[in-house]
Amino acid sequence: MPDNTYQANQKRDFKDASYGQLARIGKALSSPKRLELLDLLCQSDRTVEALASETRMSVANTSQHLQALQTARLVETTKNGRYVVYRLADALVSDFFRRFRLLAENRLAEIEQIRRRFFSEDEEVSPVDRRTLLERVQQKRAIVIDVRPQNEYRTAHIAGALPIPLEQLKQRLSELPRTKEVVAYCRGPFCVLAKEAVEVLRSHGFRASRLEDSVHDWRARGLPVAVGEPPVHRRLTRAH
Amino acid sequence: MPDNTYQANQKRDFKDASYGQLARIGKALSSPKRLELLDLLCQSDRTVEALASETRMSVANTSQHLQALQTARLVETTKNGRYVVYRLADALVSDFFRRFRLLAENRLAEIEQIRRRFFSEDEEVSPVDRRTLLERVQQKRAIVIDVRPQNEYRTAHIAGALPIPLEQLKQRLSELPRTKEVVAYCRGPFCVLAKEAVEVLRSHGFRASRLEDSVHDWRARGLPVAVGEPPVHRRLTRAH
DNA sequence: AGCATATTCAAGCACTTAATTGAATAATTG
DNA sequence: CAATTATTCAATTAAGTGCTTGAATATGCT
Structure with a gap:
């Protein structure tokens, strides 16, 4: 009997220890701010400062959240001069x-509600159009632009996409064709860069829409993803 | 300028709301006990009482955790008489x-340590043997037994596995072949049923080992999974 | 109807967490 | 070497969480 209890306790301890470890990951994912940081780090490595200003948090608070992510071993760091670079x-x-x-999108209908409240339906690439997008690009009827900051583009981008960071968009409108459909994408469904880009483009008479996919979604669909700078000939032919 | 601030606030609100929703799921996954409940519910529907006794929690506490999972819409309930049945x-x-x-297993080396401390290496099915298991079963050199409670077996089981709940194992040893390798599996890596089964079997002279896969792992590997009672002819031929 | 059983609710306690603030550390620059 | 900049640390506060306890609700049984 005491031996039975001992074994039963051992089993309980094993389970508690195991699920306790799983919960380390869960805890890391239990704060909105940490999830936002993680989503940003999915796009590219970043310094604490860059993450703080992107998420509108204080540097100290950002640092603490990043340490929580590091404790769960979801991210790691390297020191580069004064900077600490965090990466997945x-x-x-x-x-x-x-x-x-x-x-979350599947289970929580609220997410779709929030999305609908923020994005107007007509600026989105419809699911149907999304499937034929690659085709339309190949037929030169559409062009995909990546409006994220350049280093995120270099980390990974939709193959064939033209890098035009949102900041530069207004100055570089002449590079874009008025005859084609312009599809802008950014970090994914919770990123507002492509929405802003579409607003700028439409106000200048372009036919533009937003693709809510991130480059990771694109890859997960088995579609081609590229790394680094855009091929030079592309830029020359695409620029008008 | 005030309009810019307004738009910037809208964007921040959108992000906060979106990541706040994701965090609902994260929060549900941030407690060891809730993860244990969820793992059990992956095997089959269960009443609050059943979950409480399996996890060694008070009924009230179990109920609260289940409500947290339900708030995150990971589980749902139906009422059956006095019982409330929770399911994924x-x-x-x-x-x-x-x-x-x-x-978690990939990122947290501690999990592997905990596992090694609890399981002895020689009772596990090695990764190599796992890949050829199906083959050995077909050649009638091995037999797979499912030592979970019967209703979990009925919900889903490895195709061809023989249902022998751990509770019944000692009484049903005569049904098992002494010439074949006996492979026991249960709910997955954090479940102790198969370990106990292997100990019982070995102490009675069987060649037995534990397969840490759950039926979900089996399915995810593209291997055959079945539902319901075992085919009758199987039981007759298998029984000795 | 009265009792037993399964579950939920509500209050209370110890403990943890998120965010702020100001100081400390560490690397770089002039 | 002093000043600057990026990051972390430590202390504080308010809010939130996990678990217990005892009561409340709801269903089924006799």
Whole structure:
């Protein structure tokens, strides 16, 4: 009997320890701010300062949240001079984050409501158009632009997309064709860059719409993803 | 300028609201006990009482945790007489839970340490043997037994596995072949049923080992999964 | 109807967490 | 070497969480 209890306790301890470890990951994912940081880190490495200003948090608070993510081993750091660069600890994390988001979108109808309240329906690329997008690009009837900051583009982008950071968009409108459909994408469904880009483009008479996919969604669909600078001939032919 | 601020605030509100929703899921996953409940619910529907006794929690506490899972819409309930039956809200949840666990196993070396401390190496089916298991079963050199409670077996089980709940194992040893390798599996890596089964079997002279896969892992590998009672002819031929 | 059982609710307690603030550390620059 | 900049640390506060306890609700049984 005491031996039975001992074994039963061992089993309980094993379970508690195991699920306790799983909960370390869960805890890391339990704060909106940490999730926002993680989503940004899925796009590219970043310094604490850059993450703080992007998320509108104080540097100290950002640092604390990043340490929480590091404790869960979802991110890691390297020191570069005065800067500490945070990055995902493994590509698996960005893959997981995507599934986490998809689960939330599937289970929580509120997310779709929030989205509908913020985005107007006519600026989105419809699911139908999304499937034929690659085709339309190949037929030169559409062009995809990546409006994220350049280093995120370099980390990974939709193959064939033209890098035009939102900041530069107004000055570079002449590079874009008025005859084609212009599809802008950014970090994913919770990023507002592409929405702003579409507003700018439409106000200048372009036919523009927003693709809510991130480059990770694109990859997960088995569609081509590229790394680094855009091929030079592309820029020359695309520019008008 | 005031209009800019207004728009900037709208964007911030959109992000805060969106990531706030994601965090609802994260919060549900941030407690060891809730994760244990969720893992159990991946195996089959259960009443509050059943979940409480399985996890060694008070009924009230179990009920509270289940409500937290329900708030995150990961589980749902139906009332059956006096009982409230909790179940996963969608098959996507069990698929997600598996990936969550795999991420944790990948990122947190502590999990492997805890496992090694609890399981002895020689009772596990090695990764190599796992890949050829199906083959050995077909060649009638091995037999797979499912030692979970019967209703979990009925919900889903490895195709061809023989249902022998751990509770009945000692009385039903005569049904098992002494010439074949006996492979026991249960709910997955954090479940102790198969370990106990292997100990019982070995102490009675069987060649037995534990397969740490759950039926969901099996399905995710593209291997055959079945539902319901075992085919009758199987039981007759298998029984000795 | 009265009792037993399954579950939920509500209050209370110890403990944890998120965010702020100001100081400390560490690397770089003039 | 002093000043500057990026980050972390430590202390504080308010809010939130996990678990317990005892009561309340709801269903079924005799």
